[in-house]
Amino acid sequence: MSEQHRAEPAENIENRLRQVRMARGLSQTELAARSGITRQAVCAIEANQYLPTTAVALRLAGVLHCRIEDLFNLISSGEEIDGELIGVDRASAAGLLRQRVKVAQVGERVIVRPVTHLGEVLTYTVPADGLVTGIPPGKAKTSPLRVKVRLLREWASIREAVAVAGCDPAIFLAGDYLRRRQHGASVVGWTAGSAAAVEALKRGEVHVAGVHVVDRKTGESNLPYLRRHLDPKHYAVVTFAAWEQGWMVRRGNPRGIREAGDLARKDVTLVNREEGAGARLLLDQRLTDAGVKGGQVRGYRHVVPSHFAVARAVADGLADVGVGVGAAATAFGLDFLPLQTERYDLVVPAGLLKSHPALQQFLDTIVSRAFRAEVEALGGYDTRETGMVRELFDKRSA
Structure with missing residues (x-):
């Protein structure tokens, strides 16, 4: 059999069956019964011991009311994209080669930030979207700092991320709930005070700004500001x-x-x-x-x-x-x-x-x-x- 027709190895597939099943509140036994397969088969698929046939994947997706790609997706093979590096000056950028970054599409812009900007704890718990592979020379000090990023996950999933600037720690909990609701979507919270969050929103660097400023004269929250x-x-x-x-x-x-x-x-x-x-x-x-x-x-x-x-x-x-x-x-x-x-x-x-x-x-x-x-x-x-x-x-x- 030629290489191009060889079956895809299980390790190249992102398998979300277990997460989706649990989000729907189903046991392995219940999913198996509704899909017309054995519980052992469900267990083996969730453990990545083998990939389901097209027919089985269609039945699983039908029972779970989702698309097949919500359950099984190819892991990125290293697509490279170009984006704007935020929060790093040009003098420090050279040290970012091979560094882990988060990527977000905000309107027509692709925004790139080092994972380390999330803070000491989240740096080790939030997975990166990609690695910096190149920093083309800038034409001027004031021009946006462009970088090349090799993606570690699918661009379609990255596009669904919601970038939030603010200081409410509960925003990360909202991200977990969003993943349960829309598989592949996520929330990335960039810590910032109210004024900095609004400025980041105005610059087109995030999708959402969190604000808590009480007006001294009226006592009204946020709107006067x-x-x-x-x-x-x-x-x-x-x-x-x-x-x-x-x-x-x-x-x-x-x-x-x-x-x-x-x-x-x-x-x-x-x-x-x-x-x-x-x-x-x-x-x-x-x-x-x-x-x-x-x-x-x-x-x-x-x-x-x-x-x-x-x-x-x-x-x-x-x-x-x-x-x-x-x-x-x-x-x-x-x-x-x-x-x-x-x-x-x-x-x-x-x-x-x-x-x-x-x-x-x-x-x-x-x-x-x-x-x-x-x-x-x-x-x-x-x-x-x-x-x-x-x-x-x-x-x-x-």
Whole structure:
């Protein structure tokens, strides 16, 4: 038999039968009975011991109400694509050869980011989409930095990924629910404060920006801020959840921290967020109200990139207090003193809602009863308004 007609080795096939079966709530025995094959055959197929015939694959897909390619797909043979490298300056780019990267298609652009930008833990748990194989010389320092990437999975699956910039750790949970709902789709969360997330969205680097900024004058969440920074005609705003933000302190609050004025004491050390983060804006407002300047606070310039990083610094004894969300305090066994309730909204370019293959499915996923129940079980979340579309256009100023 010639090489081109040789049967495809099982190791070259991405086999999702087990994941899809479990997502449908079926046992191996139930799937076997409905498909007209034995339980042993289902077990062997899931274990990649042999590939099903076309007829068997069609019956399995019919029972599971999906396409055959949702169950079995060829693993990428190394397709190479060209994309824009984000978050790396030209001087550092040479060191990225053979480095692992995530890839996303945002509109007409192909965006490439190093997996290491996901953070120390996720770097080892999130699979890469490809490896950098080449960095063509740029024509100018200001031109986009282009790279060649050899893909490690199918381009069709990569196109279904939803890239989210924001600081809500529950976004990764949403990604897992999306995979159950639409096999092959995924969510990649890039940690960023509210201002940075909005700017990344405006630059066309992500599909979604997560925002939590409370307007000082009106007390309204997000919309006044977004109206100042975005064209209302081109974006949709959907609520992800409401949460409480406040002081995170070690169990028992050994420093007796109750209000912003306490941060000026010499025995108190703060861990802070970057400028533009919702937590930083809240902190600065409270310090101003208390008549305290940032320079008076020990640790004010100690900046970390996320709510979890703040909680970890307090739990490890590197700081006595930081501003963050209740869920992060719960995750690290800290005490939490709420300061305000605020909404975490998702901002999406209106055009992408129709053109992206999985974005609407992502928004449908977050309103599902199972997802909302699990998010609330994390602690500190209120999902009663999850999925509510907010009116970004301000009729009062029209």
